[in-house]
Every structure is written in C-alpha cells, then in structure tokens.
Amino acid sequence: MADVTVDVAIIGAGLAGLIAAQKLSQAGKCVLVLEARERVGGRTYASAMAGSARAVDWGAEWVLPDFHANMMGLIERYGLELESERASVEWRAPGFSVVASYDELRRSHAGFDYGLTALQAWFERPASGDETRLSVQALLEALIQDSVSRALVELALFPLLGADMAEVAAKALREEIRFHGGNVDLTFSPEARRLFGGFGGLAEKIAQELPAGILRLNTPVRAIRQAGETVTITGDGVSVMAGRVLLAVPVAVLHQIEMSPVIAGIGREASARMNAGQVVKLWARAQGAAPVTSLQTAPPLRFVYSWERDGELLVCAQALVRDVEGQDPAALFAAALPGVKILSASAQNWLADPYARGSWMAAALGAYPPACFAEVFGRVRVIGGDVAAEWAGWMEGAVLSAGQAVREILA
Known part of the structure; x- marks a missing residue:
C-alpha cells in the first residue's frame, strides 16, 4: 500500500471536489483527490446514447443564468455553449389536459393561480412549527383544496424537487423559493439552460487542468481517522496522511466510510434517508x-x-x-x-x-438537516451540493460549497 502525505485530501471528484482541488492547487497547496469511480464528475455525468454521437446529461443538467453566477463564469471560462430552454408545455393532470406555458396556465386556470398565490403567502409568513417534519404533500393539501389545482402544482414541483411529495420536507421547498429570490413564479418557471454536450464535459475540462498525479480514480475510501493535527485516510491501495480533508461525496453515502471519531448524525439509517431525491x-x-x-x-x-x-x-x-x-x-x-x-x-x-x-438533494421528511454537515468536524469538512447553504441540490451549490471550504483552508 502506497503512503502519501499531503496538505489536503479530497474525497470525491464530483464538481465540488474538482473545484476545491483546482483552487487549492493554484494556491500552492499539495492536494490529492481520491475518486471511487473510473471517471470524474460524480452526479454530473454525460455520455452518448447508442446510435448517437451527442453526449447527454444523465445527472445534473440545468443552470439558471439569472441566479447561477459561478456556473455561468465556468461556462464562459471554458468556452462552452448553452442551449435554449423548453418552450411549449403540455400539462396532464387526472381529468385535465392543456397545452400552455406556465404563465398561460396561471392566467387561464384560476385554481392553479390560487394555489401558487397561497404558496407565495405561505412562504412570506414566518415558519410555524418544525417544517422538517411537515411534508410538501401535507402542505399542499392544507393550502389547495381543489384536487386538480393541487395536482397541477405538484406537476410543476416535480422537476424542482425530484421526489415523492409525501417524503420531502416542506423546509426543502421553502429553501428552494428562498434561493429563487423569494418568488414562487421564478421558482417554478425560471429561465433555465442546459449545456450542449452535457455538464460532464465541464467536469472533465476542470480535471484536465489539475496538476499531474493529484487525481486518483478507482480508489474508494474506506476509513478516515483523525489524531491531533493529522488525518489518515485509508483507501483501496493507498494510505494518505493529510492536514485537512474535504469530503465531497453525497450525504447518502457518508456512512459507508468508517470515521473516527464519528461525525454526529452520520449513522447508517440517518445518512441513507437524508435525501428524498x-x-x-x-x-x-x-x-x-x-x-x-x-x-x-x-x-x-x-x-x-x-x-x-x-x-x-x-x-x-x-x-x-x-x-x-x-x-x-x-x-x-x-x-x-x-x-x-x-x-x-x-x-x-x-x-x-x-x-x-x-x-439531487431534496431534504427528506424528518431527516437530520443535510446543511448541518456543512461545517468543520475537527480537520474534516463535508462539501458539495447536498450540504450547500445556498442552492443546495444544484451545481451552483456545489461550486459555492467548494469555494467556502477553500477560503477557510487558506485563511
């Protein structure tokens, strides 16, 4: 087993891990990135379908130009091309079908408009009670009595949350609306763009700029042990001693790494059910x-x-x-x-x-709030889109989380 000593070890070569590695190495830190997969990108992954030469996104896919300044900066830096957003929309709820844009549906369907107005009013009121234990489904049932109108709102919500509305916490929806400037319309129908050739290509471009030898693929990490000012990481075929560790992996797999001392809340059951996505x-x-x-x-x-x-x-x-x-x-x-x-x-x-x-992250009903892991545990910090304080569940959140961790290390 090879022994390596570095300033910072980064576990995971998804977008957050790659951004952190890039910034830290540029600042002169000795960095090593350990990635379990045979590729970079994590859930930012693009590949071509059979019979097509064009790569498509199998994971993260959307960027919001009006909100995602960091992602737009990366897209511009690497000379990448954005594609247009979707245009005509068909809505199919039980007993109801119409072709209309979001704005047209809101103008023409009084129940849909009422539901969105009620949701906006809910957001503008201070939270009452523990919204991590209130499901989005229960919230919508309380706000919108008409079943067709409620079904239409749920249809509009699904691309955003990617979860069963009975299993995702209302707190997650409140956070999404907050990310979008507190505006329900911008939350449900923002200007969205995808990247021609897929965002997996962005991850690959960042990885190509990393110094030679600092990225190791096919290297799952099995254990992390802290002792004084040193952290020892044990992975397949490698043992790493580091001054700091950035855990850039999804919260649902944190429990798969043996940690000593244990990070509070990362038990098998808690970790596995944090994400309703x-x-x-x-x-x-x-x-x-x-x-x-x-x-x-x-x-x-x-x-x-x-x-x-x-x-x-x-x-x-x-x-x-x-x-x-x-x-x-x-x-x-x-x-x-x-x-x-x-x-x-x-x-x-x-x-x-x-x-x-x-x-993508949608905080599960009653789960330990994922953002609680966005802090330093000794010399270990969890980063990534899952735990981002802003834009959790989005690529922008991954970039923001990585940037915050880098600033802390360099301070």
Whole structure:
C-alpha cells in the first residue's frame, strides 16, 4: 500500500471536489483527490446514447443564468455553449389536459393561480412549527383544496424537487423559493439552460487542468481517522496522511466510510434517508415530431422534454424509481409520446449507484438537516451540493460549497 502525505485530501471528484482541488492547487497547496469511480464528475455525468454521437446529461443538467453566477463564469471560462430552454408545455393532470406555458396556465386556470398565490403567502409568513417534519404533500393539501389545482402544482414541483411529495420536507421547498429570490413564479418557471454536450464535459475540462498525479480514480475510501493535527485516510491501495480533508461525496453515502471519531448524525439509517431525491433519468433517441417540447404528467414518467438539433430528436424523462423500476425505457417513452418512433432508450438509476444512493438533494421528511454537515468536524469538512447553504441540490451549490471550504483552508 502506497503512503502519501499531503496538505489536503479530497474525497470525491464530483464538481465540488474538482473545484476545491483546482483552487487549492493554484494556491500552492499539495492536494490529492481520491475518486471511487473510473471517471470524474460524480452526479454530473454525460455520455452518448447508442446510435448517437451527442453526449447527454444523465445527472445534473440545468443552470439558471439569472441566479447561477459561478456556473455561468465556468461556462464562459471554458468556452462552452448553452442551449435554449423548453418552450411549449403540455400539462396532464387526472381529468385535465392543456397545452400552455406556465404563465398561460396561471392566467387561464384560476385554481392553479390560487394555489401558487397561497404558496407565495405561505412562504412570506414566518415558519410555524418544525417544517422538517411537515411534508410538501401535507402542505399542499392544507393550502389547495381543489384536487386538480393541487395536482397541477405538484406537476410543476416535480422537476424542482425530484421526489415523492409525501417524503420531502416542506423546509426543502421553502429553501428552494428562498434561493429563487423569494418568488414562487421564478421558482417554478425560471429561465433555465442546459449545456450542449452535457455538464460532464465541464467536469472533465476542470480535471484536465489539475496538476499531474493529484487525481486518483478507482480508489474508494474506506476509513478516515483523525489524531491531533493529522488525518489518515485509508483507501483501496493507498494510505494518505493529510492536514485537512474535504469530503465531497453525497450525504447518502457518508456512512459507508468508517470515521473516527464519528461525525454526529452520520449513522447508517440517518445518512441513507437524508435525501428524498429518487429520480431515474431516461433518455430516448426518437424519430418524428414531438407534439410539445415539454410534458408534465402523472406517473410513470412525470417530466418529459425533448428538442431537435442537427436533425436528431432527443427526449429526456424523469421518474421516481418505484414507478419505472424493471420496465423497458423504450416502452415507457412510447406510451407517453404516441406517434413518435422510439429508436433507442436507456435509463440511469442514481438510487442504485453505490456512490450516490439518490439523485439531487431534496431534504427528506424528518431527516437530520443535510446543511448541518456543512461545517468543520475537527480537520474534516463535508462539501458539495447536498450540504450547500445556498442552492443546495444544484451545481451552483456545489461550486459555492467548494469555494467556502477553500477560503477557510487558506485563511
């Protein structure tokens, strides 16, 4: 087993880990990044579908130009190209279907407008009681009596939270609205862009700039032990002694690393259930004309969006694991989009990924608040989009979290 001594060891080469490694190495620190996978990026992952030369995002996909200054800075720095947002939207709730933009639906459907107004009023009131123990479903049932109107609001919420509304805490929704300037309309319908070629390409560009030898792939970390001013990290084939450690891994897998002393709250049960995000992302290569560019509908597929470029029609869908597990992705797309020929389809189940155990962060009902881990535990700090104080669950949050940790180390 090779022994290495560094100033800072970073566990995980997702976006937060890579940004931290880049900034610390530029500041003259001796850094080592240990990544369990054979690739960088973590849940920021892009690859091409069978039969297509174009890479698509299987994980994080959206950036909000009006809010995500750090991500926009990275996109500009690396000369990357953003694509347009979705345009026409079809809403399918039980007993209701309409093609309308978010704004058009709000103007034309009094119940939808009422529900959003009630949600805005709820946000503007001080929190009453423990909102980590109030589910979003219970909140919406209290605010919106009409079932169709409530279903439409839930459809609009799904792409944002990526969870069963009965399992995600109302506190998570309050935080999302806060991130969007306290405005419900901007929360539900912001200007959103995706990156041509996928955000996995951004992670790869950052990794390519790191000094030679500081990134080790295929190296899962098994244990972290603190003793005085030294932290010893034991991984597959390597033992590292570091002055500081940045744990840049999803909160749902923190318990898989043996820690001494134990970080309070990171038990197997608590860690595994912190994140209610349980989205499967599905992609299809298709032929024909999609009737709309976005479909927000009831299960099994809950959010479907498509676009054409260079004569190729690509369709993405988001669904809860339990709704699609064991089913053929092509058949699911065919059922949701009759008249469109599905040429090939695949799915990425982040819940089954041993180094993720969930999709983007949506704080689970009654769970230990993930942001509580965004502090220093001795010489170890947890970073990443899951624990970011701002924009948790977004790539912007990962970048902000990494930047904060770097400033603390360099201070």
